[in-house]
Amino acid sequence: MSNLSNLAIEDRIKEIRKRMDSACQSVGRNPEEVRLLLAVKTVPAEKIIRALDFGETLLGENKVQELQQKYSFIGNERAEWHFIGHLQTNKVKDVLKYATCIHSVDRLKLGQALHNHLTKEKKKVDILVQVNTSYEESKFGASPEEALNLIQQLAQLDTLQIKGLMTIGKLSANQDEVRSCFRLLKSIQQQVIQQDYSGVKMDVLSMGMSGDLEVAIEEGATMVRVGTAIFGERIYPDSYYWNEHASDSD
Template sequence: MTSNSLYPQAETIEQLRQNIDAVRQRIDQACTKAGRDPLEVRLLPVSKTHPAQYLRQAYAAGCRMFGENKVQEAYQKWQELDDLDNLKWCVIGHLQTNKAKYVARFASEFHALDSLRLAQALNQRLEIENRDLDVLIQINTSGEKSKYGIAPEQAAKLITQLEAFPRLHIRGLMTLAINSDDTEQVRSCFIKLRELRDQLKKIAPPKMQLTELSMGMSGDFELAIEEGATIVRIGQAIFGTREQPDSYYWPK
C-alpha cells in the first residue's frame, strides 16, 4: 500500500529508539484490534541502503537482527559488524544460486526461497559451512510479473520436495503485497498467504513447522497483522525514507 507521507531520517540513537518504540506501539494496537497477542508478531528491521556505521547506532537502539535485500551488501556489513554480540542477519531479497555461498556463510534466516534449484544450492553450501538455515518460501500472491516468488499453486509440490534438504528448516511463507492504495487488494494478498499456509500444513512433512507468515512493510503492516502476520519487515518507519527507489532493491 502506498503512502504520501515521507518518513524523516533518524539520525541519532535516540531518534532510532523512538521510531522503534512507535512501530512497536502500532504493532500492539494492530494486535489488539485483531484480538492477537503482540508477542506473536516479530519486528524485523530492514536496513537496506544504510551503511554499517549507521547500523551500529541501530544496534545501540536495540536492534539485534537486520533484514537485507542484496546479499553481497549484507555480507559486507556482516564482516564490518562482526564485533557486535548476538547480531543476526536475515536475507529477504531474491537470490541467485551462484550467491548461495554468501547466505550459507552468515545468514540466520532466508525469506525468499523460490525454487528447488536454489534449495539444492543452499543445502550444499550449508553442508560445507556446517550450518543450518531457517527458511521461508516466497509466494507471489499478487500475480504480478514484476515480483519474485512462486505461484501459490506451485507451493504444495515444492514443500514435499524440500524434505530432501536437512540443512534447510522451512518455517513458513513470505509475500510482498500489491503496491496499491486499494486496501482490499492489499489485504487479499495477506489472506491468500495465510490460507495457503493453512492448506500446506495439512500435507507438510511431519518435522516441517509452517508457523511463520512474513508479510507487511511500513505502509501496510497493520493490515498484515490483522490477517495473521508473524513477522513484519519494517524499514522506512524506523530508519527514514530511502534515497534509492524500491525498484533498486525489488528489481523487475
C-alpha cells in the same frame, strides 16, 4: 502514519512498536507473537548500530554485498541476520556465511544449491518459502498454485529447515487488494499444515512492511519487515531490489 521525518531513529522505532501493538490489540493477538525485522538495505552501519543500541536485534538485508560489508562492522553477537532479497544461486556460498534465515527461497534450483553447499559444510539453515501472492510480474516468488508442490520438494532436502512463508504485499492504496495478498499467504500456510509434510514447520509468516504492517498483522503476520518508516526513504527505487529481470546464473 504520523510524520516521522524529523524524529530520531529511536522515536521511529517506538512509533512502529506502537503501531504493531495497536494492530495486535485490534484483533486480540499478543504483541509478543509478532517480531520486528529491520530492513536495512542501503542503511549505513552507524544507523543500524543506533537501532541495536535501542534494543532491536533482528536485521534483514537484500543484497549479498551489503550483507558482507555491514556484517564486518556489526557482527552477530548483537544481531540476528536474515537475508530477505532475491538470492542468485551463485551467491549461495556467500550468503550462508552470514544469514541464519533466508526468506526468499522461491524455486527448487535455489533450494538444491543451498542444500549442496550446506551438505559439504555439514550445516543446516532456516528458510522461508517466498510466494508471489500479488501475481505481479515484477515480484519474485513461487505462484500460490505451485507453493505446496515446491514445499514438498524442498522438504526432501534435509539441510533446509522450513519455518514458514514470506510474501510482499501488493503496492496499492486499495487496502482490500493488499489484504487479499496476506490472506492468501495465511490460507497457503493452513494448507501446508494440513499436508503435514515431515520436518516442515509453518510458525513464521513474514509479511507486511512500513505501509501495510497493520493489515498484515490483522491477517496473521508473525514477522514484519520495516525499513523506510525507521531509516527513511531509500537511495534507490524498489525496482533495484525487486527486479524480476535481474541477472541470475539460473
